[in-house]
Amino acid sequence: MTIEPKAFRDAMSRFASAVHIVTTDGKAGRRGVTATAVVGVSDDPATLLVCLNAASPQNHFFGENGNLGINVLAAETGQKVAQVFAGSSGDKASDRFANGEWGVGETGAPLLADALVAFDCRIVEARRVATHHVLLAEVVGLRLGPDAPPLLYHARGYRLL
Numbered sequence: 001m002t003i004e005p006k007a008f009r010d011a012m013s014r015f016a017s018a019v020h021i022v023t024t025d026g027k028a029g030r031r032g033v034t035a036t037a038v039v040g041v042s043d044d045p046a047t048l049l050v051c052l053n054a055a056s057p058q059n060h061f062f063g064e065n066g067n068l069g070i071n072v073l074a075a076e077t078g079q080k081v082a083q084v085f086a087g088s089s090g091d092k093a094s095d096r097f098a099n100g101e102w103g104v105g106e107t108g109a110p111l112l113a114d115a116l117v118a119f120d121c122r123i124v125e126a127r128r129v130a131t132h133h134v135l136l137a138e139v140v141g142l143r144l145g146p147d148a149p150p151l152l153y154h155a156r157g158y159r160l161l
């Protein structure tokens, strides 16, 4: 049996997910995207996995730069930033970083000052799976932010815990 893409997306809307801004910077250019498809893989070495839609041409920047920032958003401050980095505010992709206070990690990846936690990562493997780039990234630095409630996404809307 083949599952229709819409049926799959409807099923996925039942997931409650944390919301992240995943970022990169380097020779290919600077890029930040709102993403829920982020998961921990291993603690030794500390490794995370991120899935990015290959239909966005600028998502190639991640693999080309080789670095990846993963910024976990707080409920209080995250929603506006999430909307901007999802492209729903009408801002040009290059202007997204005017929202929020951004620093830079050792790898060169942009890190958000008020993230609940910001991971500075190097991409160690990239694989195309169907419509998405699947990136495996080793964490080389992490910055813990406030111990505050996270921003969530569920049933196609932002939710507060």
Ligand SMILES: Cc1cc2nc3c(=O)[nH]c(=O)nc-3n(C[C@H](O)[C@H](O)[C@H](O)COP(=O)(O)O)c2cc1C
Residues within 6 Å of the ligand: 019, 032, 033, 034, 035, 036, 037, 038, 051, 052, 053, 056, 057, 058, 085, 086, 087, 093, 153
């Ligand atoms: C809550 C939420 C979660 C998202 N999760 C992902 C994701 O995990 N991977 C992805 O590639 N895009 C995800 N997107 C879509 C991207 O944020 C969006 O397509 C992208 O920022 C558009 O940028 P572009 O117009 O520059 O391509 C998500 C969007 C929202 C609103």
